[in-house]
Every structure is written in C-alpha cells, then in structure tokens.
Amino acid sequence: MTFNVTQKMSESSFYKRAASYWANVPATIDGVLGGFGHISDIDIEGSKAFLQNIFTSKNPPGRQHALDCGAGIGRISKNLLIPIFDKVDLVEQDEKFIDTAKMLIGENNSHLGTMYKIGLQDFKPQKLYDVIWCQWVLGHLNDFDLINFFERCSDALTRDGVIIVKENITTTDEVDYDENDSSITRPYELIKQIIEEASLKILKTDIQLGFPDDIYPVHMFALAPMEPSNIEIV
Template identity: 55%
Template sequence: MFEGMDNSVETSECQEETFYKHAAKYWSNIPATVDGMLGGFGFISHTDIQGSSKFLQQLFKMKDAPGRGRALDCGAGIGRVTKHLLVPLFDQVDLVEQNPAFLEQAREYVGPCRKLGELYGCGLQDFVPEEGRYDVIWTQWVLGHLTDDHLIQFFKACIGGLRSGGVVVVKENVTSSGRVEVDAEDSSVTRPPALLLELLGRAGLRCLREQRQTGFPAGLYPVKMYALRAAAS
C-alpha cells in the first residue's frame, strides 16, 4: 500500500492518517520495556549503545565538532538511548515520542536526573525543534514510521534546530534488496540506504560520516549510522 512505483513511500492523505493511526495503535499495545522497544531483541541493547557511543566519540573528534550541551532523542520510547548513550555525554537531553505512556515511563526508566530536559509528547511528523537548541539530534529506529514527505519536512526543521557545529544522527535499519519493505503489523517501512540518503539530501542535509553497526545477530536488517549537517554549512 505504501510502496510507490518509483520505490518511494507515497501516501494519500487518507492512507497517511491510517499509517500513523495504525502505528500508534501498535505501540499502545507494546510493553514499556527495553525488550518492547526492541521488538523482543532487548539483548542487543548493550551492543547497540556501544556502537553508537563509538560513532559519537568520532564525531566529537572532528575539527568542527558538535558541542556537549543539549541533545534531542527522537522517537525516544522509554528513553533507552537517552539513559545509556546521551545522558552520559550531554548536559541536557530532551525527548520527543508519540506514545504518552512511554514518555511517562521514561521518567522512571532514566531515573532522577538533573540532565533530563523537556519531554515532548508528539509525533515527529508534527514536531518542530526550537531554533538553535541542539548540539546533536539523534533519531533511531523511528524513521520507518514517517512518510517520505514528513521525513523530509522533519529534517528540514531539524536543520533550524541545530546549534553551530551541531549534527543530526540517523541510526536506522536499511534493506539489502534495494526496495522499500513494508511491515503491516507495526505500520512501518524499511528503506534501502540509497533512498534514505536521497531523502536526507532533499531535506538539505549532507552526510559527514557513515558506519554500519556491527555485532548484531544474523537475520536482522543491516543497521546504518549517518552523521549529517546542513548541506549549506
């Protein structure tokens, strides 16, 4: 239903509404646990965080490195990435997540922490970060829930949300088939890397670095990390 003839994710307004409603319904039935966030693969969380941490450390060594002031965790769920990756590295971490129960649980999961900033209960398709607020905007395992147009719109808004030297990081499953693959159960798509990069380019971002996550069990989608900045910068 969502795979366009040109391999993009195209939707009519009605399909779009159904796409988001189904996803929200799916996530409302998922336990607010690490295992729930990772589709029963909670045991890969440590490897995932290690890979992300190494990637971020490389970014901090760049000439025009991002600062360590404030990060945004997008599609944050219960705050798994916030707690284990971002809180140790940044002074303040904001979260944006469409499921209110996950956000509520994030307060408990992250625990009492002066670094926890704003918690925005909002879909990324409706979210506009405050101008110039973030050193790093981290999006992980959520972009498959956005249509192509909303993905582009969201990242255009993210460019405005970055501080000087700031970066956007995308960590996502990608297909090896060269095709968009649809998951009707959770109402998401998995895109091939070329399409993901094309959409990010159309948002006005250029890729500074990319890396494949290693150490995950065979049979899972490949996972790519991209660090991006405004093409115009």
C-alpha cells in the same frame, strides 16, 4: 523506489496504525526492541563509538543540548546521551513510554530536559541542539514528512550541530512495508535521496556490528546542513 503511503492506506491511517501498535507494546527494553532486548548493550556501544568519532572531528558539535527523537522508554537517553550532554530532551508520542522514561532516567536527574508528547510528523523543535538523535523511528514517517522533519531539525542545530540517524536498511532496492507496526524500511539510495532533498550532507556513515544475521543491517549516518556547518570528520 519512493514510498507512497496512499498506495497502502491514507496518511492518517498510516500514522494511527503505528500509534495503535505501540500503544499495545509493553514499556520494556524487550518491548521497544521488538523482542531483541538482548542487543541493547551492543547497540549502545556501537552508538558510543560512532558519536565519539564525531567529537574528534574538526569543529565538533558541543555537548550542551541533545534531542532524542522517538525516545521510547528513554533507553538511548539514559545510556548514551545523558552521560555526555548537559541537557537531553525527549520526543515520544506514547504516554506510557514517557512515564517509564521518567522513572528510568529519574525525574530529578539534572540532565533530563523537556519531554514532548507528540509524533515526529508534527514535532517542531523549540530549541537549538548540538546533537539530534534519531534511531529506529524514521520508518514511521512517509518520505514527504521525513524530508520536512529533517528540514526542521536542520534549522534547530547549533553552528556545528549534527543529526545522527541510526536505522534499518533493506538489502534490496525496494521499500519494505511492515503492516504489523505500520512502518517502512528504506534502501540506502532512497535514504541518501531524502537526505539530499532536505539539503543535508552526509559527514560519516558506518554499519553497526555484532547484531544477529536475521535482522536488517543497521546503518548510522552523521548529517549536517550543506551550509554553513564547519564540522569536518576525518
């Protein structure tokens, strides 16, 4: 069930092919959502509801600093995170997406923090965050790099901070590999295994409603370090 990148190509080719794919994708909502731009509003509303539930928990995360991983054109930062958090940092490896995010959010927006141009496999957080948001990007990391990425994010959380993952999940026990954009879609059990190997615990899960039937189910996970987080979600 584990995805072994060497079965398909070298690790460097896996990441280079993905970067090349996104370099040719237009910097629009429809572009970053693979032609499904019409689901953006539904997606944001589902994420808001999930995040608000986290904030009603015992010892909830703060609202000072969030990190948007694989931020694309800043769709999630602008519509979800910036209205909630004092500062939002973005990580995105594609330069044209970063430039578009600056325009959409506004370079003078007081809530816009640092923008990091780097792939998640190489990104090392430099600050502490209350919420680290990862959506539709973790399929571009192989299993080993994903575990390491989770570990680095865990170390970058505030006391009651959380990592939010929102990703496609296969409906089988197999990993699906997309040669087009060089990404993988994992089954639920593999996601759980990776989370556990990164010494994280699942605080809450949910499934996004209202999406078309012909796409993968989209699951949301709220994660926290096994120790010493105090957050408790009812």
